[in-house]
Amino acid sequence: MNREKTVYTVSELTGEIKFMLENSYSEVTVIGEISNFKAHRSGHWYFTLKDADAVLNCTMWRGINNYVFFTPQEGMKVIASGRITVYPPRGSYQLDVRSMKPGGEGELQAAFERLKKKLAAEGLFDERFKQPLPKFPEKIGIVTALDGAAFQDMINTAKRRYPLVELIIASAKVQGEGAAEEIADGIRALNKRDDIDVIIIGRGGGSLEDLWAFNEEVVARAVFESRIPVVSGVGHEIDFSISDFVADIRAATPTAAMELATPDKQEIFAFIQDFFYNAESNILQMIEDYKFNVSNILNGYGFRLPEDVIKNKVQFLDNLIYKIDSGISKRLTFEKNKLALLNGLLEANNSNKILKKGYTIVKQSDKIIPRTNNFERGKDFKIKFYDGEVEIKR
Numbered sequence: 001m002n003r004e005k006t007v008y009t010v011s012e013l014t015g016e017i018k019f020m021l022e023n024s025y026s027e028v029t030v031i032g033e034i035s036n037f038k039a040h041r042s043g044h045w046y047f048t049l050k051d052a053d054a055v056l057n058c059t060m061w062r063g064i065n066n067y068v069f070f071t072p073q074e075g076m077k078v079i080a081s082g083r084i085t086v087y088p089p090r091g092s093y094q095l096d097v098r099s100m101k102p103g104g105e106g107e108l109q110a111a112f113e114r115l116k117k118k119l120a121a122e123g124l125f126d127e128r129f130k131q132p133l134p135k136f137p138e139k140i141g142i143v144t145a146l147d148g149a150a151f152q153d154m155i156n157t158a159k160r161r162y163p164l165v166e167l168i169i170a171s172a173k174v175q176g177e178g179a180a181e182e183i184a185d186g187i188r189a190l191n192k193r194d195d196i197d198v199i200i201i202g203r204g205g206g207s208l209e210d211l212w213a214f215n216e217e218v219v220a221r222a223v224f225e226s227r228i229p230v231v232s233g234v235g236h237e238i239d240f241s242i243s244d245f246v247a248d249i250r251a252a253t254p255t256a257a258m259e260l261a262t263p264d265k266q267e268i269f270a271f272i273q274d275f276f277y278n279a280e281s282n283i284l285q286m287i288e289d290y291k292f293n294v295s296n297i298l299n300g301y302g303f304r305l306p307e308d309v310i311k312n313k314v315q316f317l318d319n320l321i322y323k324i325d326s327g328i329s330k331r332l333t334f335e336k337n338k339l340a341l342l343n344g345l346l347e348a349n350n351s352n353k354i355l356k357k358g359y360t361i362v363k364q365s366d367k368i369i370p371r372t373n374n375f376e377r378g379k380d381f382k383i384k385f386y387d388g389e390v391e392i393k394r
Helices: 010-024 105-122 149-161 179-191 217-225 242-246 254-261 265-298 306-348 351-356
Strands: 028-039 045-050 055-060 077-087 092-102 139-144 166-171 198-203 230-234 249-251 361-364 381-385 388-392
Touching: 010 077, 028 055, 055 077, 092 105, 105 217, 105 242, 139 149, 139 179, 139 254, 149 166, 149 198, 149 254, 166 179, 179 198, 179 217, 198 254, 217 242, 230 242, 230 254, 249 254
Parallel strands: 055 092, 139 166, 139 198, 198 230, 230 249
Antiparallel strands: 028 045, 028 077, 045 055, 077 092, 361 381, 381 388
């Protein structure tokens, strides 16, 4: 392209800038604070790096971001390496990130505290959501790496304590890129079965970076959503992870997690031996106690003088029957008198008896005329006698 040209098209100028920037900054490392992070459904990451005075757009493509062992969070300081590219449709430049790591030793701890605070505010750590562990599990699901020492420790612990239990393994990476997603997938896969009694997630000790997969939000939410109780045994006693706070039980180590999830066969055998040792004496003592109680009953007043007890009860029953009969008789007499009174009132007000004495009843429009001022002169009316009615036409 001719650089002496004084008038460019937009595409020409953008192309020259793109050429110069991409050749001048083919490999660059930038430290900054993550902002506006978005994990697109395509798998690509879009975010910005910023400091006090400037902002740099960044992209990290699917496949490349699989090698990042942590999920970027808002406000996290990181060191990103890649090349500067220009996106012509927008006329903007951006960093095509090829690798990324925390910007300092304290960044992972700060990210840990931010996520912990966020999930605590949502209630994921609340005791009311914690589920009890079964006393005698038949099947235990384990989410861990098959080649890890923690897995062998859990197997040996289960054999030593409770060899009856069956272990169902959901193999997952426990460190590095993609580990968090595999752990979460393992928890969900075990929850799809209907024969798992408890789930253990865990791994051996390591640095905060080594244990980071158990500090990812995707793992925390998978643990919280599990309908099966979850025991988290991550690292050593001094190590705490986000999954420890969300799980139903936190164990100091993977071995301790298996110990919490299983009963000890030695304790079971001791209980059985103690039961059989004491069973005979316990049964004999129970028999003696029952014999004593029966003896007290047989020697009681009721059994020494049964006839008197029966007579007292018969007399009491007779008194009750007398009271009942007397009450019924009084009630019948009262109701008969009341009925006779009402019958007398009805007879006294019987209109036929009054008519029989020679009185009459005057009606107009089928209504009885009780007074002269109710009578309408010039209108038809009827006179009712004892033996019939006479209609008067006007």
